[in-house]
Amino acid sequence: MSDALAQWQIGHATITAVVEQDLVMDGLISKAKPEALAQIPWLHPHFVDADGRMLALVQCFVIEIDGKIIVVDTCVGDEKDLPSDPAWHRQHFGLLRKFADAGFDPAAVDMVLCTHLHLDHVGINTQLIDGEWVPTFPNARYLFARTEYEHWEAEAKKDPVDPSTLERPFDRYQAGFQATQKRVHEQSVEPVMQAGLAELVDPPCEPIPGIQLVPTTGHTPGHVSVAVHSQGEAALITGDAFHHPCQIARADWATVADYDRAESSATRARMLEELGASGALMLGTHFARPTGGRVVRDGDSWKMEV
Template sequence: MNPQTPSRTPHNTAPTWTVGDFVVHRIDETELPPQTGPWLLPEATPDIVNDVPWLRPAFAGHDGILHLASHSFALEVDGLRVLIDTGIGNGKTRANPAWHNLDTDYLRRLTDAGFAPETIDLVILTHLHTDHVGWNTRDDNGTWVPTFPNARYIASTTEWDYWAGVELEAPRQQMFDDSIHPIRDAGLLDLIDVPASTGLGTTGAEVAPGIRLFATPGHTPGQVAVELRSGDRAAVITGDCVHHPVQLPHPHITSCVDIDADQATRTRHALLAALADTETLLLGSHFPPPTAGTVVTAETNYRLVPVPGQHA
């Protein structure tokens, strides 16, 4: 090992899930404030939430308010060190007060889990929204520079083409300026063609051994979910095709920022149907702890059976 290279030995401070030969680490950024749920998923009223008792206490409070979080997932595949989504980021000008000028220990947590920024080889962006790309960059004396300078950052071509073809309002332009354009200008952003299918285990774009992107459009046109497969074990990282476990019994509940809510609902139904009553682990990109679980059929739709992460 190069003596200049930070240690890659994990300190096991992050919860982990084993998927075949993969060990998936949740890298916490921040809990999202209580007002996030009513804003993001306005159809998830307290009455609806309280009518799903298994959501309490982990996924919702007794007041019917949803719990949500911001985090990344990290794993190593055949020596390739992979980070999936990069959260909100520190010190950035944001219209959402909960995200504005954030100051968290995210990079320390990432490093303590054994994934120092310089050791990351691949960053997968499920879609180009503010709370999934923020740690793409960090402030270096007033300049936004790539946080993961040795990584290849990837997003879907469909996602890039959509945002390149619409007029961006000022807050979204700010996000592109501080979190997307610097990695593109550094030559680190690669666009991947992902087939327009939501099939599990079949179509998609393999970006590393056992890591496949598959299309989950609706929230954004080019959003992808991430399938991990090792041996006979599999997991799916949702991106924002499922924001919260309340959408398992109520897949029709949509996000206020879904670009195509009808398509988002169809995508969610298809994904949950494919996962139902299998051993495939669902890892929610905004699910609070325990974050993961398996999908089972329940009444007319689904529920999540939690699978807590392991702590050393």
């Protein structure tokens, strides 16, 4: 990886990270208290700071392979209605400018892959032009896992629940999140479907040679990770199967945003075994820089060597 640009070479494929914003993951993983994180020394200083805060990013990956350009996940986006997340609600993060600064043209993108359809992975699927949400990548095929799309399509049709009517804080959080996801579906997913640019797929599948969508469910019902293979080398873009590298050491640490916490933990345990055996490069979608590394044994657990 270059110091100037987060970029990796996998055989003939080039993977570039385009960062939308920095994050601190306060409260997302309830077991990841500072004292617990301190017991995982390899997380410092890249992924946990001196105050015990979990450092993270919102970023997309651009894969260049055999003359094709593929974008994986499209971050939060600009001017989106995200009322359950005030720091993201109707904000302007300028990902498209950063995309251009990295040397990429939206019109030249051949494919957009969404690991799942949460608000921070589909934002620049569309942009607001003259009051309408239109696809940002007009010449691309947008691929959504069928199970994932059908889940959120059904959720978007449900009547919203007023969070103030609920007693438990977690229930209020969930109700607010679901209402926001309804808007995400309407603003960042459905316009792509209506434009005829979307394709529903059934992973595991290989949309083009060297690019595979691998089921990694648990965080959402149809979550996938993206595997890249070229010239005998491999990388895996995790999506939110992993939110933070601490989950490499503690696969059972689920997040409050996981649809099925037991399944997400089992998925992580399986992925770590596979990554450890294959030696494939692991690229964590939300991992702070250096973002990528190899999964190796660390006693009875795992760690990422960067």
